[in-house]
Amino acid sequence: MSGSDPILQVKKLIKTFGKKVVLNGIDLDVHKGKVIAILGPSGCGKSTFLRCLNGLEDVQGGDILLENKSLVNKATNWRLVRQRIGMVFQSYDLFPNLTVIENILLSPLKVQKRNRQEAENQALELLERVGLKDRADDYPRQLSGGQKQRIAIIRALCMNPEIMLFDEVTASLDPEMVREVLEVIAHLANQGMTMLIVTHEMNFARLVADEVVFMEQGSIVERTPAEQFFTKPNTERAQQFLNILQF
Amino acid sequence: MTEALPFYKTALWVTLKLAGIGIVFAIIIGLLCSVILYFKIRILTNIVRVYLEVARNTPLLIQLFFLYYGLPKIGIMFSEEQCGIIGLAFLGGSYMAEVFRSGMEAVSKTQVEAGKAIGLSNTQLMRNIIIPQAISYSVPGFGANCIFLIKETSVFSGIAIFELTNTTKNLMGIFYKTNEALLMLVIGYLIILLPLSLFLTWLERRVRHAEFGN
Amino acid sequence: MLNSAINVLFEGRNMYRLIEGLLVTLKIGFIAVVITIVAGFVIGIIRTSKNKMVQLPFRIYLELFRIIPILVWLFVIYYIVPANFELSLSSETVALIVFSLWGTAEMSDIVRGAVISLPKHQLESSKALGLSIVQMYQYVLIPQAIKRVIPPMINLITRMVKTTALLTMIGVVEVIKVGQQIIEVNNSHYPTIAFWVYGLLFFLYFCICFPLSQLSRKLEQKWAV
Numbered sequence: 001m002s003g004s005d006p007i008l009q010v011k012k013l014i015k016t017f018g019k020k021v022v023l024n025g026i027d028l029d030v031h032k033g034k035v036i037a038i039l040g041p042s043g044c045g046k047s048t049f050l051r052c053l054n055g056l057e058d059v060q061g062g063d064i065l066l067e068n069k070s071l072v073n074k075a076t077n078w079r080l081v082r083q084r085i086g087m088v089f090q091s092y093d094l095f096p097n098l099t100v101i102e103n104i105l106l107s108p109l110k111v112q113k114r115n116r117q118e119a120e121n122q123a124l125e126l127l128e129r130v131g132l133k134d135r136a137d138d139y140p141r142q143l144s145g146g147q148k149q150r151i152a153i154i155r156a157l158c159m160n161p162e163i164m165l166f167d168e169v170t171a172s173l174d175p176e177m178v179r180e181v182l183e184v185i186a187h188l189a190n191q192g193m194t195m196l197i198v199t200h201e202m203n204f205a206r207l208v209a210d211e212v213v214f215m216e217q218g219s220i221v222e223r224t225p226a227e228q229f230f231t232k233p234n235t236e237r238a239q240q241f242l243n244i245l246q247f
Numbered sequence: 248m249t250e251a252l253p254f255y256k257t258a259l260w261v262t263l264k265l266a267g268i269g270i271v272f273a274i275i276i277g278l279l280c281s282v283i284l285y286f287k288i289r290i291l292t293n294i295v296r297v298y299l300e301v302a303r304n305t306p307l308l309i310q311l312f313f314l315y316y317g318l319p320k321i322g323i324m325f326s327e328e329q330c331g332i333i334g335l336a337f338l339g340g341s342y343m344a345e346v347f348r349s350g351m352e353a354v355s356k357t358q359v360e361a362g363k364a365i366g367l368s369n370t371q372l373m374r375n376i377i378i379p380q381a382i383s384y385s386v387p388g389f390g391a392n393c394i395f396l397i398k399e400t401s402v403f404s405g406i407a408i409f410e411l412t413n414t415t416k417n418l419m420g421i422f423y424k425t426n427e428a429l430l431m432l433v434i435g436y437l438i439i440l441l442p443l444s445l446f447l448t449w450l451e452r453r454v455r456h457a458e459f460g461n
Numbered sequence: 462m463l464n465s466a467i468n469v470l471f472e473g474r475n476m477y478r479l480i481e482g483l484l485v486t487l488k489i490g491f492i493a494v495v496i497t498i499v500a501g502f503v504i505g506i507i508r509t510s511k512n513k514m515v516q517l518p519f520r521i522y523l524e525l526f527r528i529i530p531i532l533v534w535l536f537v538i539y540y541i542v543p544a545n546f547e548l549s550l551s552s553e554t555v556a557l558i559v560f561s562l563w564g565t566a567e568m569s570d571i572v573r574g575a576v577i578s579l580p581k582h583q584l585e586s587s588k589a590l591g592l593s594i595v596q597m598y599q600y601v602l603i604p605q606a607i608k609r610v611i612p613p614m615i616n617l618i619t620r621m622v623k624t625t626a627l628l629t630m631i632g633v634v635e636v637i638k639v640g641q642q643i644i645e646v647n648n649s650h651y652p653t654i655a656f657w658v659y660g661l662l663f664f665l666y667f668c669i670c671f672p673l674s675q676l677s678r679k680l681e682q683k684w685a686v
Contacts, residue, residue: 056360082366093361097379106375107365152361159365304619304670306626309637309663316644317659320652394527401530405630412533425544429537433529440528 007032007067007194008053008085008163014061015045015052015218022048024218025062030163033192037199037209037226041241044215046198050165053196054078054085083112086156087165090172092149094140100127101136104155112159119158126154130184146177150184157188164188166197182208202245206230214238251418251431258414259435265328265410266397269335273396276336277343284344285351285377286369295344302341307402310334315406331403335396342392350385351377383454390447394440411435467657469647479643482636483665486625489553489633493560494618500561501568508573519569526566532627534559539631552633560621567617575609608684615677619670626666637662 006029015023022045030036038046051057053064055071055078064071071081094103101123108119127133130150140148149169156164166185170178182204189195189208199205205212205226212229214222214237222235233239280295314330325333354377362376404413415432419425470476508519526534539555542548550558579602587597629637640658647654 054364056363078363079366079368082364087364089357089361089364091355091357091361093355093358095358095362095376095379098375107367110371110375111366111368155365300671300674301667304623304674305663305666306623308626308629309659309666312637313656313659313663317656320654320656398528398530401532402627404532412530412536416536419540425540429533429541432533433537436529436533444528 004031005068006030009065009068010053010062011065012062013049013052013059013064015048015057016060022218023052023059026218026220028213028220028223030194030196032162032194034210035189035193035195035197035208036211036213037197037205038213038215039199039202039205039241040215040221043217045218046215047167049215050087050167050196050198053165054082054087056087079111083107083159084161085163085165086159086161087167088149088153088156088169090168092145092152092169092172094143094148094152094155096140099137099139100132100143100151103140103151104158107155107159123154123158126157127151129187130154144177145173146180149173149177149181153181153184153188163194163196166195166199168198168200170199170201202230202242214241251422251428254414254418255411255431255435258409258411259438261408262397262400262410262435263439265331265335265403265408266400269332269339269400270393270396272332272336273339273343273392276340277345277347280340280344281347281351282373284348285373299341299344302338307334307338307399308405310337311402311406327403327406327408330406331400331408335399338399339392339396342395343389346385346388346392347381349388350381353384354380386447386451386454390444390451393447394443397439397443398436469643469651469654470657470661475643478639479636479661482634482639485553485633486628486635489556489560489628489635490622490625493557493564494621496561497564497568497617497621498614500565502572504565504569505572506576508569509576523566523570526563531559531563531624532630534563535627535631552628552631555631556625556628556633560624564617564621568614571610571613571617572606574613575606578609579605612677612681612684615673615680619673619677622670622673623666636665 008028008030010026010028010030013023013026014021026049028036038049040046048057052059055076059072062072066081066084070076094100095106098106101120104123104127105116105119108114108123109116112119124133124136127136132147132150135143135147135151140151143151153169169185170181173181178201182201185195185197186204186208197205197209209226212224212226213220214224214229214233214235216237221237222229222233224234224238229238230242233242280299283291283295311330311334314325314333315327318324358376358380359372362372367375400410401412403410404416407413409417411432415428415435419428422428470479504519508516510516529537535555538559539550539552542550542555583601583605584597587601592600625635626637628635629641632638640662644655644658
């Protein structure tokens with residue numbers, strides 16, 4: 001694979017729920033190190049799209065290629081793929097029966113079968129970076145929403161994925177906690193992580209994203225460099241969308 | 248009536264022993280069935296469904312009669328105690344399966360997805376995420392089932408097992424002290440069930456606190 | 462040998478007597494269920510009162526039937542009453558008394574649970590709409606209460622039907638006893654008869670209880686809150 005090939009390619013992706021077509025032929029190339037914000041009105045399919053990329057939803061047509069290897073076939077071992085494409089959800093589901101550090105180490109130890117000392121070092125270092133190292137032995141119920149979400153991100157990062165997917169991760173948080181989570185994501189972007197972020201936080205998307213993908217009713221309406229999208233988008237539809245958000 | 252006490256002690260012990268072993272097997276069967284139903288494993292799911300309907304819609308007494316009097320006629324012989332345990336496990340397994348299954352279904356789907364997203368296999372999901380959380384949802388129903396199964400041991404009288412009820416019946420025949428005998432019988436069940444009931448209420452509260460901090 | 466035994470079931474008056482026995486069971490069950498529904502309903506409503514004095518005796522009554530196995534109750538009434546009071550009761554009467562008391566206790570719990578679980582805000586909304594108390598009950602509360610009562614009630618009835626098997630242990634001549642008599646008579650000629658008779662009884666109870674539990678489940682799904 002040459003340096004200029006996209007790490008992730010989506011070709012004419014089609015997803016249906018019964019008779020309803022939710023994704024109508026999505027084409028997208030994602031290059032390493034790029035941050036792509038996926039925006040659009042409710043129901044346009046952005047979350048579903050993300051969930052197709054790590055196999056939580058099956059697809060009815062098209063292809064997904066990770067480093068030129070197709071993921072849309074029966075032979076795909078999604079458990080392996082999910083170690084390379086990490087995902088963080090809106091519902092910051094930390095496992096209530098495990099402590100913070102046990103939550104984070106669950107995958108590295110049980111799935112990746114790594115050396116405990118090495119994995120623990122990485123986990124503690126990541127916790128340190130977000131300022132939560134002293135909460136390592138606490139249970140999720142003792143933490144705030146923002147803290148739990150930051151740990152959910154670390155839990156995904158500890159698998160050393162190549163791509164991170166963020167599905168509206170701040171949507172369930174109280175406003176005062178949104179910032180601390182976004183800071184973590186921004187930091188990741190600076191470090192060169194390849195990311196696809198579905199969000200409603202427009203200012204954040206503007207700051208962090210390299211490109212914006214605007215979706216509506218299961219199709220990509222436009223794909224534009226971030227700064228340009230927010231000042232002068234290419235399509236009328238996108239402009240209307242942005243206008244609605246300016247109250 | 249004091250001459251009868253040793254009989255009661257034995258009867259109490261028999262009741263507890265058979266109920267205990269039966270419940271253990273019921274739990275194992277119930278767990279197996281609920282996992283099969285949760286993951287919708289082909290073929291096995293249908294077998295489990297048939298088993299559940301048959302076990303829940305037939306009285307224990309008939310199951311015992313069939314095991315103890317019917318099966319020997321086609322060459323399968325079990326002792327009374329074995330019949331009792333098998334019957335209790337067969338019936339109890341279906342009740343436990345129902346309780347465990349609804350406990351598993353109560354674990355939120357987002358938890359399961361979060362587990363999948365970090366690459367856990369089905370077995371790992373079950374062991375690390377689903378079962379620990381399902382336990383706290385299942386405790387009330389599990390407790391009710393245990394109490395129910397212990398009470399069902401009274402039905403063992405039908406196949407000449409000398410648990411509490413049968414022993415009492417015979418003692419009444421020997422000693423003619425109906426009132427005292429029946430009082431002892433009721434006390435016998437209370438001795439087993441009251442502490443169990445209190446323990447289960449405590450367990451329920453404890454598990455809920457551990458899981459959800461309330 | 463195996464196959465010829467099954468024919469005994471169809472011989473002579475065997476089938477007829479089995480059905481007679483079944484009718485005895487169903488008769489007792491039916492009367493007990495009717496009493497259960499009526500008395501259970503009334504007591505259930507009474508138990509919704511917040512008065513501790515009212516609650517207590519009924520609570521004890523319910524717990525007595527929850528802790529003590531039904532078979533034990535059958536023995537207690539069957540043996541204690543003649544021994545202590547100058548009354549002789551037939552086994553059918555004993556069965557009726559025990560099942561009615563048990564059913565009523567459980568039914569009262571179902572009714573009480575249904576009434577308590579009705580959302581309070583519905584009462585307020587109906588008041589705000591100007592409905593009278595009677596109309597509130599008629600159009601809002603009772604239809605909802607019924608949906609919460611019927612599935613568990615059918616479940617209770619199914620359990621009561623299953624428990625009628627125990628009646629054979631206090632000598633009621635119901636279907637199991639008839640079956641056992643058939644076995645006794647035919648055992649020497651057809652050693653495998655026990656297998657078939659108990660097999661048939663197994664099947665019979667299943668055929669009665671299974672439709673009931675399916676009905677309860679369907680209704681529960683249809684009326685899911």
